[in-house]
Amino acid sequence: MSPNPLLNMTPLAGLTLPVFKLQQRALLPLLAALLLAGCLQPPAVEDAPQVEPPPAPAVRGQLTDFGDPALAALAARLRSGGQVTHIVQLGDSHTAADFFTGSLRESLQEHYGDAGPGWLPPAWIRGQRSATLKPDGADGKQWLLTSSRLQEHDNFPLGGFVLESQGEGSRIGLQPYAADTGSYRWRALYQSGQPASIRVNGETVVWPASARWQWSEPVATQLPLELVTQDARPFALGGWMLDRDAPGVLLSSLGINGATGSMAWRWGDGWLDSLAALEPRLLILAYGTNEAFNDDLERDSYYAALSGQLAALRAALPQTVLLLAGAPDAIRYRQEEGCNARRPRPLAMVQAVQRQVAREQQTLYWDWQAMMGGRCSFERWQDDNLAQPDGVHLTRAGYEASARALYRDLQALLQEQD
Template sequence: MRRLHNILGLALLILLLPGCSPVAAVNTAGKPVTTPARGPVTQGNGNLAVLAGKLKAANRAPVTIVQFGDSHTAADLFSGEMRRLLQAQYGDGGIGLVSATPVPGTRYEQVILKTAKRQWELVSARNQQSTQFPLGGYLSVPLAAKPSVRIEAREPSTQRYRVSALYQARESTSLLLSDSRSQNRRLLAATAGQWRFGPMVNNLGLPLDLTLDSRPGTVLGGWYLQGQKNAGVIYSALGINGARLDVQNKWQPGWESTLKSLRPDLVILAYGTNEAFDDTLDLNLYQAQLEQTLERLRRDLPRAVLLIIGPPDSIKHRKAQSCAARQPQPLAAVVRIQREAARQANALFWDWQAYMGGPCSIAAWQAQGLARGDLVHLSADGYRKSAAGLYDYLRTQLNLQ
């Protein structure tokens, strides 16, 4: 009976959570620590010189990267290798934003999230409807009075972090953060239906236990883990299995304010595979959506570099005679639209399919153990090889070779 009551409460919560004001969507007092914002600059070279300068000075101030994408991002193998390469060169600034609770089919390269059964309900923008989804697209709704989450490191590490919760709260509540050295309790103030980052808690190690003092109307959107030194590269991988670019339309209006509060220096859009597998894709509509997304990002983040990663090569019809017939029918058009949209927006475009060798090259990658048998996804080695290619491309564009 209690389980039924909780589920009914969850459904009511999703329906009743209030809307968001784009201006006040983030509590500036509790947002992740970053360097002070500067005014807009001319987009002469797409801010490449700005990003190059920040990477060169990353030992003194953080460089923030946010990657949005589909299953290629959700596995955090491709983005995880990018994070490793950048942090090896420019310093480890932290893991960035991760979901509040475990998401089936999603992993993080550096951490594992664990929860007890029947403490949380996950609501995903992948296959559920709500206008309350935060940046990233996952709601974690408490089903117990004091639900907890444990964040563990995949590999032993002495790294210390500054940690903040992305949350909504109808009334004020509190969060207890406990590691091997200390316990810290922080107030999570009521947010009036807006998404906020809670107070940053300093000098925390992993494993880390986070226990929420649940109140009606409290939901979590994620945890932000930034290195204690406030320097180096922070790389957030926000991927949803099966996602297309328009998944962002399902997020609560004002989610861009959460993104702006992170002050990203590089924003990556890594969608396209699921669009390409839709034979009924409206190419004109897709083009308009992509152009509008880039225009909005340019307006909201005038000093950031924008990068579109094209979809990797894939095969849909294995038994077809020609390469063109084996490919997803809209794939070539999706790549063409992305390339042109990037050009018009003064954004970077990395052609993943071309890097792999062009149309139908995934068959050769699969034969070499670099792609999985579905001829859509890559193996861990394939994603790491691809990340090395993107890393070299980015450093070349930034004149950092």
């Protein structure tokens, strides 16, 4: 019988122990540890709270919803069909021409009902146009007109214009482009150190004294409209509001040639209160072109300004959907080789900041440049008679095509709201 190798003897300090006993003793601590680990259960650890990722933004065409909290309420209001929904657009020359806003107004009112023209400047302004009514020109002997685009004033109102009466009998009015027998409600944004007595289409109206800009009480009227002062003491007009006192959409276009997004924040302190009093349900901000033509514009300062402006608007207008329209494509350096070299150098930065701030502030964002066909699309629009030779402005057809695209995208987004 062959010897068992486990019984071989190994000398150790004068002792002879079987090898298997030495191996057993070496394994005992390990076995004990394994048995102990099997018997003891680690203390229960509560599951860490699951952090829900933010929902993916809804995108319809070139319109992105980054989570605007007022969007569902806007959709419900429009769907109800029994209320007035006021939409306001603040912007630069793309807005001031009222081709873009005029086409958007027409589409929305055709679908939801015509509640009236909305806001108009207090007098005819060079470079401004209204698609609905024509304000009279201000006679320099009867009125003093001041514009925030070029002049200084200690208290510009919403809209950026001040029209000051120069004595009794000063006349100003609104003219329809075609015969209009409809009934309207008319209000004025005014400021007066004493009660102001005026005649509106022959009816005497007295406005209470107001050191701040405020909206007058509505007056039933028809077009054309004529206002005549009955007091030698001066007062100031900042704009008109005209509505039909009926359900539907109002779209007020407040644009100034050459404006940047910071212009409104140089108006008087009360302009946001005047805007809030109009109860807009959608506020479109259409700036960026003039910023993009400023080679000294710094990204950080532009980002900080735009972020602060949107935060202030959200605080003042909590029930209003905010829509930031990205700057459209443009051409500046026409002699350069290649389209990218011909674009305004800050344009891409301006557009990127606009999108970033819209995402961070949870607003809607409409990519106007993408709607045009993307970067360097302006020249193709020129070839198609949709853009003007100046490299900045679109033609009437171009603005109307843009407005129709925004309308389609907005409708698609609204229809998906609960």
